[in-house]
Amino acid sequence: MRPRSDSTDGSPDRGPHSRAARDGRAVGAARPSGTNGASAGWARWTRVGAAVLDLVLPEDCAGCGRQGTVCCADCLAVFDQPELVARGAETHALTRHRGTARTLVVEHKERRRRGLTRPLGDALAAAVPHLPTGRPDPAGTWWLVPVPSRPGAARQRGGPHLLGLARRCAASMQAVGMPVAVAPALRLSAGAKDAVGLDRAGRAANLSGRLHVRPEACPPRGTPVVLLDDVVTTGATLSACRATLAAAGIPTSAALTLTSA
Numbered sequence: 359m360r361p362r363s364d365s366t367d368g369s370p371d372r373g374p375h376s377r378a379a380r381d382g383r384a385v386g387a388a389r390p391s392g393t394n395g396a397s398a399g400w401a402r403w404t405r406v407g408a409a410v411l412d413l414v415l416p417e418d419c420a421g422c423g424r425q426g427t428v429c430c431a432d433c434l435a436v437f438d439q440p441e442l443v444a445r446g447a448e449t450h451a452l453t454r455h456r457g458t459a460r461t462l463v464v465e466h467k468e469r470r471r472r473g474l475t476r477p478l479g480d481a482l483a484a485a486v487p488h489l490p491t492g493r494p495d496p497a498g499t500w501w502l503v504p505v506p507s508r509p510g511a512a513r514q515r516g517g518p519h520l521l522g523l524a525r526r527c528a529a530s531m532q533a534v535g536m537p538v539a540v541a542p543a544l545r546l547s548a549g550a551k552d553a554v555g556l557d558r559a560g561r562a563a564n565l566s567g568r569l570h571v572r573p574e575a576c577p578p579r580g581t582p583v584v585l586l587d588d589v590v591t592t593g594a595t596l597s598a599c600r601a602t603l604a605a606a607g608i609p610t611s612a613a614l615t616l617t618s619a
C-alpha cells in the first residue's frame with residue numbers, strides 16, 4: 359500500500375507557457391466582484407472567451423506546455439499499468455498524484471481543460487481490462503460507474519467531469535471491440551462539502567446520507583461494475599460509493615483512478 363496524504367487539490371504546477379497560464383491571463387482569473395447575476399454573466403463570457411481561444415490558438419500540452427497537442431505522448435506516458443493502492447477494497451491507480459500526472463488531473467478537473475478528457479479517458483480504458491478483480495457482466499458487457507461530483511462543484515466546473523471521463527473511457531474500449539455501458543448510478547445531494555483537507559472519518563461523515571443511487575441509471579441488480587474516479591486520497595469516497603451500490607444490489611468488482619494521493 360502506498361503512503362497517502364490529503365493534498366489532493368491545489369494550484370496546478372503548470373509551466374509558464376501552458377494554455378492554463380495563458381487562459382488565466384486572457385480570460386480572467388481576476389473575476390470582478392458583484393451580484394450573483396453579474397458573476398454568472400461573467401462566468402458565461404469567460405467560457406465563451408475560452409472557447410474562442412481554443413479555436414484561434416494552437417493547442418499546447420497541459421503537462422509541459424509543448425505546442426501541438428493537449429497532452430503530449432511523453433506526459434501521457436506517466437499513466438502506467440494499474441497498481442493496487444488499497445488492499446481489500448481493490449482500488450487501483452495508474453500513478454501517484456504528483457508532478458505531471460497531478461498537473462494533468464488538476465487542469466482537467468479544476469481548470470476545465472476538457473480536451474484532456476480524451477487522453478485521460480483513453481488511459482483509463484487501457485487499464486480497465488487489466489484490473490485483477492474487474493469483470494464484465496455474464497453477457498460480456500463492462501459497466502462503468504463514475505464517482506459523482508457535488509452539484510455545486512459540477513456547476514462550477516462546467517459539468518460532471520467524471521461522467522465525461524467515463525464516457526470517453528467507454529468509447530475507447532468500444533473502439534477495440536469491448537461492449538461497455540456507462541451507468542451514472544450515483545448522485546450526491548446538496549450539502550456535501552468539498553472534501554479537501556478532510557481525513558477519512560471526516561470524508562465518510564461528509565458523505566453520510568448524501569450519497570444516493572439513481573434507480574433510473576442503475577444496471578440490473580447483481581451486475582458487477584467498475585467505479586471510476588480521478589484521484590483516490592483516503593479511499594473514503596470510493597468506500598461510500600461501494601456501500602451505496604451494494605445496498606442497491608450492485609457489486610463493485612474494482613475501482614480505478616488516474617492517480618493516488
Ligand SMILES: [Zn+2]
Nearest residue numbers: 419422430433
Ligand atoms: Zn507534455
